[in-house]
Amino acid sequence: MKEEALLQEHIAKHHLKVTKERSAILRAFIEAERHVTAEELYRMMREKHASIGLATIYRTLNLFCECGLAEQRQFGDGHARYELTYNVNHHDHLVCTQCKKIIEFENMDIEKLQEKVAKAHRFTIYSHKLELYGLCSDCAKSNSSLRKGKDELHAVRSSRSE
Amino acid sequence: MKEEALLQEHIAKHHLKVTKERSAILRAFIEAERHVTAEELYRMMREKHASIGLATIYRTLNLFCECGLAEQRQFGDGHARYELTYNVNHHDHLVCTQCKKIIEFENMDIEKLQEKVAKAHRFTIYSHKLELYGLCSDCAKSNSSLRKGKDELHAVRSSRSE
DNA sequence: ATGACTGCAAACCTTTTGCATAGCG
């Protein structure tokens, strides 16, 4: 599992330590739905690792971000979401503001245009965030029957390059 | 001043009230640098309107957002920033992660591609956020002399459509 | 052994809210 290797490299380089908590959290993080909240991960782990505290989840997720395993995202609901980024193609997000569904997409043309914009401003891009907010087809349809968007957050993987 | 008209229309429609605080905050908000923090606006107003409380600033900025005068943005530093959006073309942001400079840009080609992506996913877009993070030309140059990015946030208006 | 990691609870910090008062319509 390459993710563990990356983490261990970072740990060795910074005189940190491999602990069972960190290993367990990494495993859970990899298994987890994309765009997990610290709280969600915490609850996920309550069954098999009831002793792990929420503070440790936060500390460990920050560690993952530092070593490039994860990225923190802010979709505007006040909960930071963490996303595995190692060995994953960059992608952007369609966010349904009603049912909270998150659809991922890739579009190389947009990325190229971003580079063009950056170059025009003599800017060196290290990362970017593109989020499109609106209604998914389901919610657009059932818009009149306005159900409260209390569904869980799903992530639908999908590629598209046109 | 059209902004005031829009605000008054919203106020009338919702049985709200025009107060001197709201008028003063609107004026300050229009004069303010783009991407103001509630706190920044609060401090800006301390001189001429010392009695206005921070809570009112927040409540009023939220009011501005509701009537379409402003938009809230989250650039990832934990402070919500508010941006006047009325009578302003939509634009996106280049954010220098070192000196915190924010450069605005417009790019219709990217917007068109976004629409295309949305259509492919049967998604109805209401808004979007595109932020490119990296180093501006100044910081890329003086990268070795790593000065702490404590500068104020500047906004440089700029258009570009290629 | 040394120094990092953990759980717990307290602290933090930005934003929101409750309440009594002030003020618009």
Place this chain on the structure above:
DNA sequence: CGCTATGCAAAAGGTTTGCAGTCAT
């Protein structure tokens, strides 16, 4: 007048931190 807005202070809510004990190296 009735009902909204305000200021203040307290609450909220997510995230971080201090501390004493635990554990990896």
